[in-house]
Amino acid sequence: MRLIPLAMCAALAVTPALSAPCGGSFGGFIAAIKAEAVQKGFAPAEADRFFAVVAQDNRVLKADRSQGVFRKTFTDFSGNLISQGRINNGAANAKKYKAVFDRAAKDYGVSRGILLSFWAFETDYGKVQGDFNTVNALATLGHDCRRPALFQPQLHAAMQLWKRGMLDPAKTTGAWAGEIGMVQMLPADILERGVDGDGDGKVSLKTSPPDAILSGARMLRDLGWRKGEPWLQEVVVPADLDWSKTGLDKGMPASDWARLGVKARSGKLAGNLRGSILLPQGRKGPAFIAYPNYNVLFEWNKSFVYVTTAAYFATRLEGAPAFNPGKPDAPLSEGDMKALQTKLQARGHDVGKIDGILGALSRVAVQKEQVRLGLPADAWPTRALLGRL
DSSP, rough: OOOOOOOOSSGGOOOOOOOOOOOSSSSHHHHHHHHHHHHHOOOOOHHHHHHHTOOOOHHHHHHHHHOOGGGSOHHHHHHHHOOHHHHHHHHHHHHHHHHHHHHHHHHHHHOHHHHHHHHHHHHHHTOOOOEEEHHHHHHHHHHSHHHHHHHHHHHHHHHHHHTSSSOOOTEEOOOTTOOOOTBBOOHHHHHHHOOOOSSSSOOOTTTHHHHHHHHHHHHHHTTTTTTTOOEEEEEOOOOOOOOOOOOOTTOOOOOOOOHHHHOOOOOEEEEEEOOEOOOOOOOTTTOEEOOHHHHHHHHGOOOOOHHHHHHHHHHHHHTTOOOOOOOOOOOOHHHHHHHHHHHHHHHTOOOOOOOOOOOHHHHHHHHHHHHHHHSSSSSSOOOOHHHHH
């Protein structure tokens, strides 16, 4: 199952000259994109050839607006993605490509667990890479007015890949959001961070695991991954912990958490490395300490539940035990979550879009209201909180 990011990674840093209008006539949009391409140095005949068969794809728009899977709880979401088969395949790939993972660690400082985790979740180790025409997907999303600043520059990057013989506008396929290959990278990221891992003189993220692994490692390094540091660790928290100190927007050295009674479930806490206590389903559910490298993963995918699952799965692939699910309070329904977000917004909190998804902004708002109302401030919304509001 291919799970698509809510927002793309480093490509967000691309700042386009958005002369191509979003919305309106698709043909007019393509004409404007072609004119931009000519301004960037492409010959008019090249632009005509590249966009000769481009078409709007309504399946892309449907997929972009249908990401309800991210409303699942961490335990449900991780249970759906993590299987013994994926763990076994991860171990087999770690062994098969040991030299490649060793190089990723040496050259880019990225642990094999993280790379295997994203490889597994993005494409099931390369088996399911998506069947959407890449250029059609990028053109459809560039024409759509939700995120044109992200996707329009990707069309020009795709043209560069085409000129280098790395993309066929009629045949290259991938995810609905325009990502290509085993670890699903956008064209601009492939141009900037693609690595020829197998030494054949080409960067082929669709067919070459070494290229995909090392390109993913380089991208994470460029996004801020810190060599030799952990990213997530399961912990046991005391029942009398000050829950208002938990959450990704707060943190302290791991040694200070230890003095408050927080203990690693296996291994040891990371000394003076700063960490945040992460309670995906509140104080009664699983508990983790998230280190700085965990936050880097949000540059790959903006979904809290996806990132936490990927980070946790990476620890499993490196030998950590299955997490303790605890007995968390039941989650709110989608309707109740939207009602809660509406109430939080009415009280002046920024919760982003009213979408029924417990994202980072909603968690912060929930915790602030829990503090105000004298409830355990673990950022997990309950029907009791909804009732109090």
